[in-house]
Amino acid sequence: MPGTGAAPTDTARVVVGVSGTLGSLTALRRAAEEARCRGAELWPVLAWEPPGGDLVSRHGPGTTVMVDTWQDLARQRMLTALTDVFGQAGPGLAMRALVARGAPGSALVEIADRESDVLVVGAGRRSLWHRACSRSVSRYCLSHAGCPVLAVPPSxxxxxxxxxxxxxxxxxxxxxxxxxxxxxxxxxxxxxx
Known part of the structure; x- marks a missing residue:
């Protein structure tokens, strides 16, 4: 995926979506456990889009100036999530954290592109209101991923x-x-x- 900075490796990977929500922090903790069990690298991924989406940002005045700011905010959100889950000591295993520009579902599927990968996502809220009003990253990943997907139920x-x-x-x-x-x-x- 362009802009992710992801270099290909032959090491087993556990890719996990991180957004900073309680559900994604639960998924991150579970992904770290899975990576330890498999002897794999942990790849937390925070995908972000400009407010209103990429299409709006291309046509909005001054949005190109804001891209660096949004990218920095995404990095900070990733660091906060990692610290919230692992503390200052870190996860205690090999990790490559990525901040990717794009829709969360498609970004995760593109990064977890090997059959040997495991993609971990939070199952999200299960209410009818949330299912009707928001896109489900976990459903997107379950239907589009070419690797096993572990959907972690909410805490x-x-x-x-x-x-x-x-x-x-x-x-x-x-x-x-x-x-x-x-x-x-x-x-x-x-x-x-």
Whole structure:
């Protein structure tokens, strides 16, 4: 893929899509585990497009000036994601992080272009609203990749955070009933011993 800076190697690779979302961080952690098990290099890929897409950016005034800024923001987002998952010590295995300009699905499929590669993607949100309103990178990869694709389900924490966010948006308070029940259950367990 032009502009990725990816040099071909014969080493086994685990390519993973990274966007900075909680789901992509879960996929990145799982991809690192997969790379360790396979003795492979970890290739985190953050694909980015200009706001409005490439077609809009070609015709918009001043967008060519902004390309370097958008590229730098993508690099920073990649570094933040890597630090969030691996800390300052890094993943503890060979890694080649890439920032690629293009649609995420097609960029990932183009980079994971060998049959021996494994492509890891987050399965994303499963609500009807999100499926109807947004393109699914994982579905694109599953239908277009020439290598095995591992779709990592969302972290259970992601569902809990989404539920808490919905309650906040709707102005509903925190449901403390389950907390009270758990405290009572723990207190009963201690008094029985």
């Amino acid at each position: 259970p924490l992601e569902a809990e955070l989404a539920a808490a966010h919905r309650r906040n948006v709707l102005g509903l308070g925190l449901d403390t009933g389950c907390l009270e029940h758990e405290v009572f259950r723990l207190a009963q367990g201690r008094s029985d011993s």
